[in-house]
Amino acid sequence: MDLVTFGVQLLNAIQYGMVLFLVASGLTLVFGILGVINLAHGAFYMLGAYLAYWIAAYTGSFWIAMVAGVAIAFVVGLLLESVFIRRLYGRDHLAQVLLSFGLILVIDEFREIAFGKDVHSVAPPAWLAGSFQLTDNLSYPVYRLAICVFCLAVAALIFLVITRTKIGMIVRAGAENREMTRVLGIKFDVVNRYVFAVGIALAALGGIVIAPISTVFPGMGDGMLILSFVVVVLGGIGSVAGAAVGALLIGLTDTFGKVFFPSVSSILIYVLMAAVLLWRPNGILGRREV
Protein backbone atom coordinates (compact mmCIF):
# COMPACT_ATOMS: atom_id res chain seq x y z
CA MET A 1 0.00 0.00 0.00
CA ASP A 2 1.56 3.27 -1.07
CA LEU A 3 1.37 6.45 0.94
CA VAL A 4 -1.43 8.09 -1.08
CA THR A 5 -3.71 5.07 -0.78
CA PHE A 6 -2.93 4.89 2.90
CA GLY A 7 -3.78 8.57 3.30
CA VAL A 8 -7.07 8.10 1.46
CA GLN A 9 -8.02 5.14 3.63
CA LEU A 10 -7.04 7.07 6.74
CA LEU A 11 -9.32 9.93 5.69
CA ASN A 12 -12.11 7.45 5.05
CA ALA A 13 -11.58 5.95 8.48
CA ILE A 14 -11.71 9.35 10.16
CA GLN A 15 -14.76 10.42 8.19
CA TYR A 16 -16.57 7.19 9.08
CA GLY A 17 -15.52 7.49 12.70
CA MET A 18 -16.68 11.09 12.94
CA VAL A 19 -20.18 10.30 11.67
CA LEU A 20 -20.30 7.38 14.09
CA PHE A 21 -19.29 9.78 16.83
CA LEU A 22 -22.16 12.15 16.05
CA VAL A 23 -24.70 9.37 16.38
CA ALA A 24 -23.09 7.57 19.32
CA SER A 25 -22.53 10.76 21.34
CA GLY A 26 -26.29 11.30 21.26
CA LEU A 27 -26.83 7.78 22.52
CA THR A 28 -24.26 8.05 25.29
CA LEU A 29 -25.58 11.47 26.41
CA VAL A 30 -29.11 10.13 26.67
CA PHE A 31 -27.95 7.18 28.66
CA GLY A 32 -25.61 9.20 30.85
CA ILE A 33 -28.19 11.81 31.83
CA LEU A 34 -31.55 10.08 31.53
CA GLY A 35 -30.41 6.59 32.44
CA VAL A 36 -32.50 5.33 29.52
CA ILE A 37 -31.30 2.88 26.92
CA ASN A 38 -32.85 3.93 23.62
CA LEU A 39 -32.96 1.24 20.93
CA ALA A 40 -34.84 3.65 18.68
CA HIS A 41 -31.71 5.79 18.32
CA GLY A 42 -30.88 4.12 15.01
CA ALA A 43 -34.41 4.73 13.78
CA PHE A 44 -33.84 8.48 14.18
CA TYR A 45 -30.62 8.21 12.20
CA MET A 46 -32.67 6.61 9.43
CA LEU A 47 -35.36 9.24 9.84
CA GLY A 48 -32.72 11.97 9.45
CA ALA A 49 -31.56 10.49 6.17
CA TYR A 50 -35.14 10.22 4.87
CA LEU A 51 -35.90 13.79 5.96
CA ALA A 52 -32.79 14.95 4.10
CA TYR A 53 -33.95 13.11 0.99
CA TRP A 54 -37.52 14.40 1.26
CA ILE A 55 -36.77 18.03 2.06
CA ALA A 56 -33.91 18.25 -0.42
CA ALA A 57 -36.19 16.85 -3.11
CA TYR A 58 -38.81 19.53 -2.36
CA THR A 59 -36.61 22.54 -1.81
CA GLY A 60 -33.63 21.59 -3.94
CA SER A 61 -31.29 22.67 -1.19
CA PHE A 62 -29.26 20.31 0.94
CA TRP A 63 -28.67 23.07 3.50
CA ILE A 64 -32.36 23.70 4.08
CA ALA A 65 -32.78 19.94 4.40
CA MET A 66 -30.04 19.83 6.99
CA VAL A 67 -31.36 22.65 9.16
CA ALA A 68 -35.00 21.64 8.84
CA GLY A 69 -34.19 17.95 9.39
CA VAL A 70 -32.31 18.64 12.61
CA ALA A 71 -35.06 21.01 13.78
CA ILE A 72 -37.79 18.45 13.09
CA ALA A 73 -35.83 15.74 14.90
CA PHE A 74 -35.32 18.07 17.86
CA VAL A 75 -39.03 18.82 18.14
CA VAL A 76 -39.90 15.12 17.76
CA GLY A 77 -37.41 14.43 20.55
CA LEU A 78 -39.07 16.99 22.84
CA LEU A 79 -42.48 15.47 22.15
CA LEU A 80 -41.36 11.87 22.61
CA GLU A 81 -39.67 12.70 25.90
CA SER A 82 -42.75 14.37 27.33
CA VAL A 83 -45.16 11.68 26.13
CA PHE A 84 -43.22 8.42 26.48
CA ILE A 85 -39.64 8.54 27.64
CA ARG A 86 -40.19 10.35 30.92
CA ARG A 87 -42.42 7.49 32.04
CA LEU A 88 -39.38 5.22 31.85
CA TYR A 89 -37.23 6.98 34.43
CA GLY A 90 -36.55 4.56 37.23
CA ARG A 91 -38.14 1.65 35.36
CA ASP A 92 -35.97 -1.38 34.69
CA HIS A 93 -33.98 -1.73 31.47
CA LEU A 94 -36.37 -4.34 30.11
CA ALA A 95 -39.17 -1.76 30.00
CA GLN A 96 -36.85 0.71 28.26
CA VAL A 97 -35.74 -1.87 25.71
CA LEU A 98 -39.30 -2.88 24.91
CA LEU A 99 -40.73 0.62 24.74
CA SER A 100 -38.01 1.76 22.38
CA PHE A 101 -38.53 -1.41 20.34
CA GLY A 102 -42.20 -0.46 20.07
CA LEU A 103 -41.11 2.99 18.90
CA ILE A 104 -38.93 1.37 16.22
CA LEU A 105 -41.90 -0.61 14.90
CA VAL A 106 -44.03 2.53 14.78
CA ILE A 107 -41.32 4.71 13.17
CA ASP A 108 -40.49 2.01 10.62
CA GLU A 109 -44.10 1.70 9.60
CA PHE A 110 -44.53 5.46 9.30
CA ARG A 111 -41.44 5.49 7.10
CA GLU A 112 -42.98 2.74 5.00
CA ILE A 113 -46.25 4.65 4.63
CA ALA A 114 -44.53 7.95 3.85
CA PHE A 115 -41.55 6.88 1.72
CA GLY A 116 -42.11 3.23 0.77
CA LYS A 117 -39.41 0.62 0.58
CA ASP A 118 -37.37 2.19 -2.21
CA VAL A 119 -33.72 3.11 -2.00
CA HIS A 120 -33.10 6.82 -2.52
CA SER A 121 -30.09 8.99 -3.04
CA VAL A 122 -29.39 12.58 -2.07
CA ALA A 123 -27.15 14.97 -4.00
CA PRO A 124 -24.52 16.85 -2.02
CA PRO A 125 -24.45 20.66 -2.29
CA ALA A 126 -23.17 21.65 -5.73
CA TRP A 127 -19.94 23.29 -4.58
CA LEU A 128 -19.03 20.17 -2.58
CA ALA A 129 -19.91 17.76 -5.36
CA GLY A 130 -16.50 17.58 -7.04
CA SER A 131 -13.43 15.61 -6.12
CA PHE A 132 -9.73 16.24 -5.64
CA GLN A 133 -7.49 14.59 -8.21
CA LEU A 134 -4.75 12.94 -6.17
CA THR A 135 -2.96 10.81 -8.78
CA ASP A 136 -3.83 9.82 -12.33
CA ASN A 137 -6.40 7.27 -11.27
CA LEU A 138 -7.11 8.25 -7.70
CA SER A 139 -9.43 11.02 -6.57
CA TYR A 140 -11.09 11.97 -3.32
CA PRO A 141 -14.61 13.42 -3.09
CA VAL A 142 -14.73 16.92 -1.64
CA TYR A 143 -17.92 16.06 0.21
CA ARG A 144 -16.20 13.35 2.27
CA LEU A 145 -13.58 15.86 3.33
CA ALA A 146 -16.33 18.34 4.17
CA ILE A 147 -17.94 15.70 6.41
CA CYS A 148 -14.66 15.38 8.33
CA VAL A 149 -14.43 19.13 8.83
CA PHE A 150 -18.09 19.55 9.69
CA CYS A 151 -18.16 16.66 12.16
CA LEU A 152 -14.97 17.89 13.80
CA ALA A 153 -16.62 21.28 14.23
CA VAL A 154 -19.73 19.70 15.76
CA ALA A 155 -17.55 17.55 18.01
CA ALA A 156 -15.60 20.63 19.12
CA LEU A 157 -18.88 22.40 19.83
CA ILE A 158 -20.12 19.47 21.91
CA PHE A 159 -16.89 19.41 23.89
CA LEU A 160 -16.97 23.18 24.42
CA VAL A 161 -20.55 23.03 25.65
CA ILE A 162 -19.80 20.12 27.95
CA THR A 163 -16.54 21.40 29.40
CA ARG A 164 -17.06 25.18 29.39
CA THR A 165 -20.70 25.99 30.01
CA LYS A 166 -23.13 25.71 32.90
CA ILE A 167 -25.31 23.33 30.90
CA GLY A 168 -22.28 21.16 30.35
CA MET A 169 -21.53 21.22 34.03
CA ILE A 170 -25.03 19.98 34.80
CA VAL A 171 -24.69 17.28 32.16
CA ARG A 172 -21.36 16.09 33.57
CA ALA A 173 -22.61 16.22 37.14
CA GLY A 174 -25.77 14.36 36.16
CA ALA A 175 -23.80 11.60 34.48
CA GLU A 176 -21.50 11.33 37.49
CA ASN A 177 -24.01 11.42 40.34
CA ARG A 178 -27.60 12.08 39.47
CA GLU A 179 -29.02 12.09 42.99
CA MET A 180 -26.44 14.51 44.33
CA THR A 181 -27.00 16.84 41.40
CA ARG A 182 -30.73 16.78 42.04
CA VAL A 183 -30.13 17.58 45.70
CA LEU A 184 -28.10 20.60 44.61
CA GLY A 185 -31.24 22.00 43.01
CA ILE A 186 -30.95 21.02 39.36
CA LYS A 187 -34.35 20.39 37.78
CA PHE A 188 -33.86 17.25 35.73
CA ASP A 189 -37.35 17.46 34.22
CA VAL A 190 -36.16 20.20 31.91
CA VAL A 191 -32.60 18.95 31.49
CA ASN A 192 -33.84 15.49 30.53
CA ARG A 193 -36.18 16.82 27.88
CA TYR A 194 -33.53 18.88 26.15
CA VAL A 195 -30.79 16.28 26.44
CA PHE A 196 -33.08 13.69 24.86
CA ALA A 197 -34.01 16.09 22.06
CA VAL A 198 -30.34 16.93 21.45
CA GLY A 199 -29.52 13.21 21.38
CA ILE A 200 -32.22 12.55 18.79
CA ALA A 201 -31.12 15.60 16.78
CA LEU A 202 -27.51 14.30 16.75
CA ALA A 203 -28.70 10.91 15.46
CA ALA A 204 -30.71 12.63 12.74
CA LEU A 205 -27.78 14.91 11.88
CA GLY A 206 -25.62 11.82 11.41
CA GLY A 207 -28.21 10.42 9.00
CA ILE A 208 -28.41 13.72 7.14
CA VAL A 209 -24.68 14.17 6.54
CA ILE A 210 -24.26 10.52 5.53
CA ALA A 211 -27.19 10.62 3.07
CA PRO A 212 -25.21 12.02 0.08
CA ILE A 213 -22.43 9.40 0.30
CA SER A 214 -24.52 6.44 1.29
CA THR A 215 -27.92 5.52 -0.03
CA VAL A 216 -31.08 6.13 1.94
CA PHE A 217 -32.69 2.76 2.62
CA PRO A 218 -35.10 1.20 5.14
CA GLY A 219 -32.68 -0.91 7.19
CA MET A 220 -29.98 1.73 7.59
CA GLY A 221 -30.89 2.51 11.21
CA ASP A 222 -30.29 -1.03 12.42
CA GLY A 223 -26.65 -1.22 11.41
CA MET A 224 -26.00 2.22 12.88
CA LEU A 225 -27.68 1.30 16.17
CA ILE A 226 -25.43 -1.73 16.62
CA LEU A 227 -22.32 0.28 15.72
CA SER A 228 -23.30 3.02 18.17
CA PHE A 229 -23.71 0.44 20.89
CA VAL A 230 -20.27 -0.97 20.14
CA VAL A 231 -18.86 2.58 20.25
CA VAL A 232 -20.46 3.20 23.64
CA VAL A 233 -19.29 -0.15 25.02
CA LEU A 234 -15.75 0.59 23.78
CA GLY A 235 -15.63 4.12 25.12
CA GLY A 236 -17.60 3.82 28.35
CA ILE A 237 -21.23 4.72 28.95
CA GLY A 238 -22.02 8.38 29.49
CA SER A 239 -18.58 9.55 28.39
CA VAL A 240 -18.60 11.76 25.29
CA ALA A 241 -14.81 11.63 25.08
CA GLY A 242 -15.09 7.85 25.27
CA ALA A 243 -17.55 7.92 22.39
CA ALA A 244 -14.99 9.87 20.33
CA VAL A 245 -12.25 7.33 21.09
CA GLY A 246 -14.56 4.38 20.42
CA ALA A 247 -15.88 5.87 17.17
CA LEU A 248 -12.40 6.53 15.79
CA LEU A 249 -11.25 3.04 16.80
CA ILE A 250 -14.16 1.52 14.93
CA GLY A 251 -13.60 3.78 11.94
CA LEU A 252 -9.98 2.65 11.74
CA THR A 253 -10.72 -1.01 12.41
CA ASP A 254 -13.51 -1.21 9.88
CA THR A 255 -11.80 0.74 7.11
CA PHE A 256 -8.40 -0.93 7.35
CA GLY A 257 -10.05 -4.27 8.08
CA LYS A 258 -11.80 -4.02 4.71
CA VAL A 259 -8.45 -3.27 3.05
CA PHE A 260 -6.31 -5.93 4.70
CA PHE A 261 -8.77 -8.68 5.69
CA PRO A 262 -11.77 -8.25 3.38
CA SER A 263 -13.26 -11.67 4.12
CA VAL A 264 -13.55 -11.18 7.88
CA SER A 265 -13.89 -7.40 8.01
CA SER A 266 -17.46 -7.41 9.30
CA ILE A 267 -16.40 -9.51 12.30
CA LEU A 268 -13.36 -7.42 13.24
CA ILE A 269 -15.12 -4.68 15.20
CA TYR A 270 -16.74 -7.34 17.38
CA VAL A 271 -13.36 -8.94 18.01
CA LEU A 272 -12.19 -5.47 19.04
CA MET A 273 -15.18 -5.17 21.37
CA ALA A 274 -14.47 -8.60 22.89
CA ALA A 275 -10.85 -7.59 23.49
CA VAL A 276 -11.87 -4.34 25.21
CA LEU A 277 -14.40 -6.22 27.34
CA LEU A 278 -11.66 -8.58 28.52
CA TRP A 279 -9.31 -5.69 29.17
CA ARG A 280 -11.64 -3.02 30.59
CA PRO A 281 -15.24 -4.22 31.04
CA ASN A 282 -16.46 -0.67 31.72
CA GLY A 283 -15.00 0.77 28.54
CA ILE A 284 -11.72 2.45 27.73
CA LEU A 285 -12.66 5.74 29.40
CA GLY A 286 -15.42 4.37 31.61
CA ARG A 287 -14.89 4.57 35.33
CA ARG A 288 -18.34 3.92 36.62
CA GLU A 289 -19.47 0.47 37.69
CA VAL A 290 -22.63 -0.11 35.71
Next chain:
Amino acid sequence: MTRSWLIPVVLLALAVALPFAVPTYYVQFVSKALIMGILAMALNLAVGHGGMVSLCHAAFFGLAGYVLALMSPGYDPASLLLTLPVAVLASAAAALVIGALALRTRGVYFIMVTLAFGEMLFFLFHDTGIAGGSDGAYVNAKPELAIAGRQLLDLGSPLVFYFVVLAFLLGVVALLTMLVQSPFGHALAAARDNERRARSLGFPIFRIRLTAFVVSGAIAGVAGYFAAAQFGFVAPQMLGWHLSATVLVMVLIGGLRSVTGPLIGALVLIGLEELLKATTDYWKLIEGVIVIFIVLAMPNGVRQLWPLIFGSSKNADAKPAAVPTEVKHV
Protein backbone atom coordinates in the same frame (compact mmCIF):
# COMPACT_ATOMS: atom_id res chain seq x y z
CA MET B 1 -54.50 -24.43 45.55
CA THR B 2 -55.90 -27.95 45.65
CA ARG B 3 -56.92 -27.70 42.03
CA SER B 4 -53.77 -26.06 40.72
CA TRP B 5 -53.09 -29.18 38.62
CA LEU B 6 -56.44 -28.83 36.85
CA ILE B 7 -55.62 -26.00 34.46
CA PRO B 8 -52.40 -27.55 33.09
CA VAL B 9 -54.16 -30.90 32.59
CA VAL B 10 -57.05 -29.30 30.74
CA LEU B 11 -54.66 -27.29 28.57
CA LEU B 12 -52.62 -30.38 27.77
CA ALA B 13 -55.75 -32.34 26.86
CA LEU B 14 -56.77 -29.48 24.58
CA ALA B 15 -53.29 -29.45 23.01
CA VAL B 16 -53.48 -33.18 22.32
CA ALA B 17 -57.01 -32.99 20.91
CA LEU B 18 -56.41 -29.85 18.84
CA PRO B 19 -54.78 -31.32 15.71
CA PHE B 20 -57.71 -33.71 15.24
CA ALA B 21 -60.21 -30.87 15.36
CA VAL B 22 -58.70 -28.22 13.05
CA PRO B 23 -57.43 -28.10 9.44
CA THR B 24 -53.77 -28.85 8.70
CA TYR B 25 -52.93 -25.18 8.25
CA TYR B 26 -53.76 -24.51 11.87
CA VAL B 27 -51.84 -27.57 13.05
CA GLN B 28 -48.76 -26.07 11.38
CA PHE B 29 -49.59 -22.65 12.75
CA VAL B 30 -49.86 -23.92 16.30
CA SER B 31 -46.63 -25.92 15.84
CA LYS B 32 -44.92 -22.65 14.89
CA ALA B 33 -46.41 -20.91 17.92
CA LEU B 34 -45.28 -23.72 20.22
CA ILE B 35 -41.75 -23.49 18.79
CA MET B 36 -41.72 -19.77 19.56
CA GLY B 37 -43.07 -20.67 23.00
CA ILE B 38 -40.01 -22.87 23.58
CA LEU B 39 -37.80 -19.96 22.53
CA ALA B 40 -39.63 -17.54 24.83
CA MET B 41 -39.38 -19.91 27.80
CA ALA B 42 -35.67 -20.36 27.07
CA LEU B 43 -35.13 -16.60 26.97
CA ASN B 44 -37.04 -16.16 30.20
CA LEU B 45 -34.60 -18.39 32.08
CA ALA B 46 -32.02 -15.68 31.40
CA VAL B 47 -34.27 -12.60 31.60
CA GLY B 48 -36.92 -13.39 34.19
CA HIS B 49 -35.16 -15.86 36.44
CA GLY B 50 -31.60 -14.66 35.95
CA GLY B 51 -32.17 -10.91 35.50
CA MET B 52 -30.02 -10.94 32.35
CA VAL B 53 -31.79 -8.97 29.61
CA SER B 54 -30.35 -10.69 26.55
CA LEU B 55 -30.84 -9.39 23.03
CA CYS B 56 -28.98 -12.20 21.27
CA HIS B 57 -31.17 -15.25 21.77
CA ALA B 58 -32.31 -15.13 18.17
CA ALA B 59 -28.67 -15.76 17.28
CA PHE B 60 -28.68 -19.05 19.22
CA PHE B 61 -32.05 -19.88 17.66
CA GLY B 62 -30.84 -19.16 14.14
CA LEU B 63 -27.47 -20.82 14.62
CA ALA B 64 -29.12 -24.17 15.38
CA GLY B 65 -31.29 -23.76 12.31
CA TYR B 66 -28.21 -23.12 10.18
CA VAL B 67 -26.50 -26.21 11.61
CA LEU B 68 -29.45 -28.30 10.41
CA ALA B 69 -29.32 -26.62 6.99
CA LEU B 70 -25.57 -27.18 6.67
CA MET B 71 -25.77 -30.81 7.82
CA SER B 72 -28.69 -31.75 5.60
CA PRO B 73 -27.39 -33.92 2.77
CA GLY B 74 -28.86 -32.41 -0.39
CA TYR B 75 -32.37 -33.68 -0.94
CA ASP B 76 -32.19 -36.52 1.57
CA PRO B 77 -33.41 -36.14 5.13
CA ALA B 78 -30.83 -35.58 7.84
CA SER B 79 -30.74 -37.82 10.87
CA LEU B 80 -32.49 -36.23 13.81
CA LEU B 81 -30.41 -38.18 16.31
CA LEU B 82 -27.24 -36.75 14.83
CA THR B 83 -28.18 -33.22 13.80
CA LEU B 84 -30.27 -32.15 16.80
CA PRO B 85 -27.49 -32.71 19.37
CA VAL B 86 -24.93 -31.02 17.12
CA ALA B 87 -27.23 -28.04 16.56
CA VAL B 88 -27.97 -27.68 20.27
CA LEU B 89 -24.28 -28.03 21.13
CA ALA B 90 -23.42 -25.30 18.63
CA SER B 91 -25.94 -22.94 20.22
CA ALA B 92 -24.67 -23.83 23.70
CA ALA B 93 -21.08 -23.19 22.63
CA ALA B 94 -22.01 -19.80 21.16
CA ALA B 95 -23.89 -18.97 24.37
CA LEU B 96 -20.85 -19.99 26.41
CA VAL B 97 -18.50 -17.66 24.52
CA ILE B 98 -20.92 -14.73 24.27
CA GLY B 99 -22.10 -15.22 27.86
CA ALA B 100 -18.58 -15.38 29.27
CA LEU B 101 -17.75 -12.05 27.61
CA ALA B 102 -21.07 -10.31 28.20
CA LEU B 103 -21.30 -11.35 31.85
CA ARG B 104 -18.21 -9.31 32.58
CA THR B 105 -20.64 -6.41 32.36
CA ARG B 106 -23.91 -5.48 34.06
CA GLY B 107 -27.26 -3.97 33.24
CA VAL B 108 -27.36 -1.79 30.21
CA TYR B 109 -23.86 -2.81 29.10
CA PHE B 110 -25.02 -6.42 29.10
CA ILE B 111 -27.90 -5.53 26.79
CA MET B 112 -25.63 -3.70 24.36
CA VAL B 113 -22.95 -6.39 24.36
CA THR B 114 -25.40 -9.23 23.76
CA LEU B 115 -27.04 -7.21 21.00
CA ALA B 116 -23.68 -6.57 19.34
CA PHE B 117 -22.46 -10.17 19.53
CA GLY B 118 -25.81 -11.42 18.28
CA GLU B 119 -25.48 -9.14 15.28
CA MET B 120 -21.94 -10.46 14.75
CA LEU B 121 -23.41 -13.91 14.15
CA PHE B 122 -26.05 -12.32 11.91
CA PHE B 123 -23.34 -10.69 9.79
CA LEU B 124 -21.32 -13.89 9.79
CA PHE B 125 -24.13 -15.62 7.92
CA HIS B 126 -25.25 -12.53 6.03
CA ASP B 127 -21.93 -11.34 4.59
CA THR B 128 -19.93 -14.50 4.11
CA GLY B 129 -20.86 -17.23 1.69
CA ILE B 130 -21.77 -19.76 4.40
CA ALA B 131 -25.11 -21.30 3.47
CA GLY B 132 -26.17 -18.86 0.79
CA GLY B 133 -25.28 -15.54 2.42
CA SER B 134 -28.15 -13.07 2.58
CA ASP B 135 -30.37 -15.32 0.43
CA GLY B 136 -30.46 -18.05 3.05
CA ALA B 137 -30.53 -21.78 2.39
CA TYR B 138 -33.09 -24.52 2.04
CA VAL B 139 -33.60 -27.52 4.26
CA ASN B 140 -35.01 -29.66 1.50
CA ALA B 141 -36.18 -32.60 3.57
CA LYS B 142 -37.37 -32.70 7.15
CA PRO B 143 -34.97 -34.59 9.42
CA GLU B 144 -35.97 -38.18 10.08
CA LEU B 145 -35.83 -40.26 13.21
CA ALA B 146 -34.52 -43.61 12.10
CA ILE B 147 -32.66 -46.43 13.79
CA ALA B 148 -30.72 -48.89 11.64
CA GLY B 149 -32.47 -47.69 8.51
CA ARG B 150 -35.98 -48.09 9.89
CA GLN B 151 -37.96 -44.90 10.09
CA LEU B 152 -39.61 -44.43 13.46
CA LEU B 153 -41.24 -41.04 12.98
CA ASP B 154 -42.09 -39.18 9.81
CA LEU B 155 -41.59 -35.51 10.61
CA GLY B 156 -42.88 -34.69 7.13
CA SER B 157 -46.38 -35.27 8.42
CA PRO B 158 -47.67 -32.08 10.08
CA LEU B 159 -49.46 -34.17 12.69
CA VAL B 160 -46.35 -36.09 13.74
CA PHE B 161 -44.30 -32.89 13.65
CA TYR B 162 -46.82 -31.21 15.94
CA PHE B 163 -46.62 -33.99 18.51
CA VAL B 164 -42.83 -34.10 18.40
CA VAL B 165 -42.73 -30.34 19.07
CA LEU B 166 -45.31 -30.75 21.83
CA ALA B 167 -43.22 -33.51 23.42
CA PHE B 168 -40.09 -31.33 23.34
CA LEU B 169 -42.08 -28.43 24.75
CA LEU B 170 -43.23 -30.57 27.69
CA GLY B 171 -39.66 -31.69 28.21
CA VAL B 172 -38.49 -28.07 28.25
CA VAL B 173 -41.22 -27.10 30.74
CA ALA B 174 -40.20 -30.02 32.99
CA LEU B 175 -36.50 -29.16 32.73
CA LEU B 176 -37.03 -25.45 33.41
CA THR B 177 -39.41 -26.11 36.32
CA MET B 178 -36.86 -28.46 37.84
CA LEU B 179 -34.05 -25.95 37.33
CA VAL B 180 -35.95 -23.01 38.75
CA GLN B 181 -37.03 -24.93 41.85
CA SER B 182 -33.61 -26.47 42.45
CA PRO B 183 -30.97 -24.90 44.72
CA PHE B 184 -29.35 -23.67 41.51
CA GLY B 185 -32.54 -21.82 40.57
CA HIS B 186 -32.76 -20.22 43.98
CA ALA B 187 -29.15 -19.10 43.79
CA LEU B 188 -29.83 -17.64 40.34
CA ALA B 189 -32.84 -15.72 41.68
CA ALA B 190 -30.80 -14.56 44.67
CA ALA B 191 -28.12 -13.18 42.36
CA ARG B 192 -30.84 -11.38 40.41
CA ASP B 193 -32.52 -9.85 43.44
CA ASN B 194 -29.47 -8.86 45.41
CA GLU B 195 -26.18 -9.58 43.76
CA ARG B 196 -24.04 -8.19 46.54
CA ARG B 197 -25.70 -10.25 49.23
CA ALA B 198 -25.64 -13.42 47.14
CA ARG B 199 -21.96 -12.86 46.46
CA SER B 200 -21.14 -12.28 50.10
CA LEU B 201 -22.96 -15.51 50.94
CA GLY B 202 -20.36 -17.23 48.80
CA PHE B 203 -22.34 -18.06 45.66
CA PRO B 204 -20.20 -18.17 42.51
CA ILE B 205 -22.40 -15.60 40.74
CA PHE B 206 -20.52 -15.58 37.44
CA ARG B 207 -20.63 -19.38 37.09
CA ILE B 208 -24.29 -19.59 38.08
CA ARG B 209 -25.31 -16.90 35.61
CA LEU B 210 -23.17 -18.33 32.84
CA THR B 211 -24.65 -21.80 33.37
CA ALA B 212 -28.17 -20.38 33.17
CA PHE B 213 -27.23 -18.41 30.05
CA VAL B 214 -25.80 -21.50 28.34
CA VAL B 215 -28.81 -23.68 29.21
CA SER B 216 -31.05 -20.89 27.97
CA GLY B 217 -29.07 -20.62 24.71
CA ALA B 218 -29.14 -24.40 24.22
CA ILE B 219 -32.95 -24.54 24.59
CA ALA B 220 -33.21 -21.63 22.16
CA GLY B 221 -31.21 -23.89 19.83
CA VAL B 222 -33.84 -26.66 20.17
CA ALA B 223 -36.48 -24.15 19.10
CA GLY B 224 -34.35 -22.93 16.19
CA TYR B 225 -33.72 -26.47 14.99
CA PHE B 226 -37.43 -27.24 14.76
CA ALA B 227 -38.22 -23.85 13.25
CA ALA B 228 -35.72 -24.52 10.43
CA ALA B 229 -37.12 -28.03 9.99
CA GLN B 230 -40.66 -26.72 9.78
CA PHE B 231 -40.09 -23.84 7.38
CA GLY B 232 -37.59 -25.83 5.31
CA PHE B 233 -35.59 -22.65 5.01
CA VAL B 234 -33.05 -20.62 6.96
CA ALA B 235 -32.15 -16.96 6.42
CA PRO B 236 -29.95 -14.53 8.36
CA GLN B 237 -33.09 -12.77 9.67
CA MET B 238 -33.56 -15.80 11.93
CA LEU B 239 -30.53 -14.54 13.88
CA GLY B 240 -31.43 -10.84 13.80
CA TRP B 241 -32.10 -8.83 16.93
CA HIS B 242 -35.63 -7.89 15.86
CA LEU B 243 -36.58 -11.49 16.61
CA SER B 244 -34.78 -11.30 19.96
CA ALA B 245 -36.75 -8.19 20.86
CA THR B 246 -40.03 -9.74 19.68
CA VAL B 247 -39.41 -12.74 21.92
CA LEU B 248 -38.74 -10.33 24.80
CA VAL B 249 -42.19 -8.89 24.14
CA MET B 250 -43.62 -12.42 24.43
CA VAL B 251 -41.83 -12.83 27.75
CA LEU B 252 -43.20 -9.53 29.01
CA ILE B 253 -46.75 -10.40 27.93
CA GLY B 254 -46.55 -13.77 29.66
CA GLY B 255 -44.88 -12.55 32.82
CA LEU B 256 -41.30 -12.81 33.96
CA ARG B 257 -41.49 -14.98 37.02
CA SER B 258 -43.09 -18.19 35.82
CA VAL B 259 -41.86 -20.97 33.59
CA THR B 260 -44.91 -21.30 31.36
CA GLY B 261 -45.92 -17.63 31.26
CA PRO B 262 -43.73 -16.85 28.22
CA LEU B 263 -45.36 -19.77 26.39
CA ILE B 264 -48.73 -18.07 26.86
CA GLY B 265 -47.10 -14.80 25.80
CA ALA B 266 -45.83 -16.44 22.60
CA LEU B 267 -49.24 -17.89 21.77
CA VAL B 268 -50.92 -14.53 22.42
CA LEU B 269 -48.44 -12.48 20.38
CA ILE B 270 -48.32 -14.90 17.44
CA GLY B 271 -52.09 -15.16 17.42
CA LEU B 272 -52.30 -11.38 17.51
CA GLU B 273 -49.78 -11.00 14.67
CA GLU B 274 -51.72 -13.49 12.55
CA LEU B 275 -54.91 -11.55 13.20
CA LEU B 276 -53.33 -8.18 12.44
CA LYS B 277 -51.63 -9.46 9.26
CA ALA B 278 -54.99 -10.72 8.03
CA THR B 279 -56.72 -7.41 8.64
CA THR B 280 -54.20 -4.67 7.83
CA ASP B 281 -51.04 -4.01 5.86
CA TYR B 282 -49.70 -1.88 8.65
CA TRP B 283 -49.75 -4.55 11.33
CA LYS B 284 -46.34 -3.54 12.63
CA LEU B 285 -47.65 -0.09 13.48
CA ILE B 286 -50.44 -1.56 15.58
CA GLU B 287 -48.11 -4.09 17.16
CA GLY B 288 -45.70 -1.28 18.06
CA VAL B 289 -48.48 0.74 19.65
CA ILE B 290 -49.64 -2.31 21.59
CA VAL B 291 -46.10 -2.97 22.83
CA ILE B 292 -45.73 0.65 23.97
CA PHE B 293 -49.11 0.51 25.66
CA ILE B 294 -48.28 -2.71 27.51
CA VAL B 295 -44.97 -1.32 28.75
CA LEU B 296 -46.49 1.94 29.96
CA ALA B 297 -49.82 0.73 31.29
CA MET B 298 -48.92 -2.72 32.59
CA PRO B 299 -45.46 -2.66 34.13
CA ASN B 300 -45.89 -6.22 35.36
CA GLY B 301 -47.04 -7.71 32.09
CA VAL B 302 -50.45 -8.66 30.79
CA ARG B 303 -50.62 -11.32 33.50
CA GLN B 304 -51.74 -8.73 35.99
CA LEU B 305 -55.00 -8.57 34.06
CA TRP B 306 -55.68 -12.27 34.52
CA PRO B 307 -57.08 -12.12 38.05
CA LEU B 308 -59.39 -9.36 36.82
CA ILE B 309 -60.57 -11.43 33.88
CA PHE B 310 -60.86 -14.82 35.52
CA GLY B 311 -61.83 -13.63 38.97
CA SER B 312 -59.55 -14.48 41.86
CA SER B 313 -58.05 -17.54 40.25
CA LYS B 314 -56.90 -20.47 42.29
CA ASN B 315 -54.02 -20.88 39.91
CA ALA B 316 -50.90 -20.39 41.99
CA ASP B 317 -49.22 -18.57 39.14
CA ALA B 318 -51.67 -15.71 39.28
CA LYS B 319 -51.15 -14.95 42.93
CA PRO B 320 -49.53 -11.64 43.74
CA ALA B 321 -46.39 -13.46 44.84
CA ALA B 322 -45.73 -14.31 41.19
CA VAL B 323 -45.94 -10.70 40.07
CA PRO B 324 -42.43 -9.55 39.34
CA THR B 325 -40.94 -7.02 41.64
CA GLU B 326 -39.11 -4.15 40.05
CA VAL B 327 -35.44 -4.89 39.79
CA LYS B 328 -33.24 -1.91 39.17
CA HIS B 329 -29.96 -2.67 37.51
CA VAL B 330 -28.32 0.71 37.72
